[in-house]
Amino acid sequence: MxxxxxxxxxxxxxxxxxxxxxxxxxxxxxxxxxxxxxxxxxxxxxxxxxxxxxxxxxxxxxxxxxxxxxxxxxxxxxxxxxxxxxxxxxxxxxxxxxxxxxxxxxxxxxxxxxxxLLASGFAEGQPGRHILSPTMRAEQAQDGQILISGSKRPCSLARSMDLLTASVTVPLPDGGGTQMAVALIPADSHGLRVEPFWRTPLLAGAESEAVVLDRVPVPEDLLVRIDPGAAGGLDSLQTAGFLWFELLMTATYLGVASALAERVLRADRVPVTEQAALVVELEAVMGSVEGIAHRLGAGFGGQEALAAALVCRYAAQDSIARAVQRCVESLGGMAFISDPQVAYLAGCTQALAFHPPSRSRMAGALRDYFAGAALTMA
Ligand SMILES: Cc1cc2nc3c(=O)[nH]c(=O)nc-3n(C[C@H](O)[C@H](O)[C@H](O)COP(=O)(O)OP(=O)(O)OC[C@H]3O[C@@H](n4cnc5c(N)ncnc54)[C@H](O)[C@@H]3O)c2cc1C
Known part of the structure; x- marks a missing residue:
């Protein structure tokens, strides 16, 4: 095929x-x-x-x-x-x-x-809390290291990671105020532990558990400080990070939906119009993801590229939802009843909506960006 x-x-x-x-x-x-x-x-x-x-x-x-x-x-x-x-x-x-x-x-x-393997801990398990406002505490130790305390949840790869990259609020080097930074923390650091957090069977293999840090020492050279003056908290490194994240996540959930679509394409009794409609829906998403990915190789970047990736991801949410609904219906009730993988894959695709930044959080920022303002994620 x-x-x-x-x-x-x-x-x-x-x-x-x-x-x-x-x-x-x-x-x-x-x-x-x-x-x-x-x-x-x-x-x-x-x-x-x-x-x-x-x-x-x-x-x-x-x-x-x-x-x-x-x-x-x-x-x-x-x-x-x-x-x-x-x-x-x-x-x-x-x-x-x-x-x-x-x-x-x-x-x-x-x-x-x-x-x-690198895990990435930005979320802290509190609905409504912005992932760019970490509450992890950092204290300056006497030996020049920073001691980090708090928890990151859900944090995928929690049990298999070798290193955690975690967002944290740290004192500015001159002591006057704080800024956001990303800390690189070895998984076997003293004071780091993993606790159960993920309770749904969907995506349970991703190990999205809680990582708890209790005064974990991090040397200054393992901190990447984010430019505190960047608009909406988005400096160039964060912009590039989100851009990669949106493209890879969109391709991932497209792949989950594609596993269902593959079954529909193999099912001879499904009407050809349904099969063709599915291919059109899903391949259009891939075309959009690949289009942005191709342009990155030609120097496309910054806010324009991130805005394009966000548009692609939010449009993909709708395309994937429509396609999955068609798949489940086309495969039919007996497949749904007898093969738990159908409901499993369909359920997993819902989670694309939960990855940051959520569509509702970005609504105003996207509208303002297309009206001419800088892209923010405040
Ligand atoms: C499978 C999976 C794996 C994950 N793995 C990781 C990981 O490894 N590391 C990590 O850091 N995180 C991870 N996350 C968590 C993710 O980063 C999110 O932080 C988390 O799912 C957000 O949860 P929430 O929807 O309850 O919170 P929120 O983002 O707060 O959203 C709650 C609701 O409020 C709405 N809302 C929030 N803010 C606004 C606003 N300003 N205006 C309007 N509406 C708003 C949202 O649209 C949503 O409907 C993972 C999530 C999933 C699903």
Missing amino acids: RFLRHERAVLDELLPGLDDTLTDYPWEVLERPESPAFEAFRKVGGPALLVPSEHSGTGADAVQAVRVQRAVASRSPSLAVATTMHHFSVAGLVETHRATQGLEWMLLEGVARDGL
Whole structure:
């Protein structure tokens, strides 16, 4: 079948054997806690996907990355959601290194050589709380380190991560006020523990548990400080981070919907108009994701690119919802009753709406951006 063929070919080229390994496991084994998917991902060099080749990585570009995410998600939604957090953290390190020429390259080499997994903790489990206003506390220790306390939840990869990248509010270097920073924290740090948090069976294989920090020491050179003067709290690194996040997440949930669509395309009794409508709906989303990804390679970036990625993601939410509803209806009641994977995949696709920034939170900012203002995420 041609559907998903490109995506699976790229997956096979860059992470050889992963598709076969994932296909060999029963889907419910991949989708529950202690999934073997992370080990399989490490084994084929998955953590190195976005690490540039000059730092011993695979050096995938944005188009390849979104294809890989769609293909992985069509086999294991949990693995794709969790690894989106890893890839976007790596992309952030790459952007930081490009901007500062700092020591991030050492970490990138470690990710590639040792197959390290990076978790990303921004949310703190309080509805309505902005992910760009971290409440994690930071105290200055006498030895120059910063002691971080608080909790991040949900935090995907909580049990398999090697490093946590966490948003935190830190004192300004001159002591006058605070600013946001991203701290890099080894998972085995003294004072860091993981607690159960995720209670729904949907995406349970992503290990989105709570990571609790109790005065965890972080040296100053493992803090990436965000420009406090940036409009709406969005500096150039955050803009690039969100841009990658939206593209990878959209491709991921598109992949989950595609797994359902694949079944519909194989079901001969489904009317051809339904099958064609599904392909049109989902391939239009992929066209939009890939279009932005292609343009990134040609220098597209900044607020214009982030606005395009947000538009693509919110439009994808609606397309995916329509497509999934068609899939479930076309597959029919007996498939729904006898095969729990149908409801599972359909349920998972809902979670695209919960990733930041939510559509309602961004409504005013997007309208203002298209009216001529700068893009904010306040
Ligand atoms: C599968 C999955 C994995 C995740 N993994 C991670 C992870 O690894 N790391 C991480 O940091 N986070 C993770 N998250 C959490 C995610 O980042 C969100 O922070 C979290 O889901 C937000 O929860 P919420 O919808 O209750 O909160 P909110 O974003 O506060 O939204 C609650 C409701 O209020 C509305 N709302 C909020 N603010 C406004 C506003 N200003 N104007 C209008 N309406 C508004 C929203 O639209 C929504 O309807 C994950 C989430 C999921 C679903």
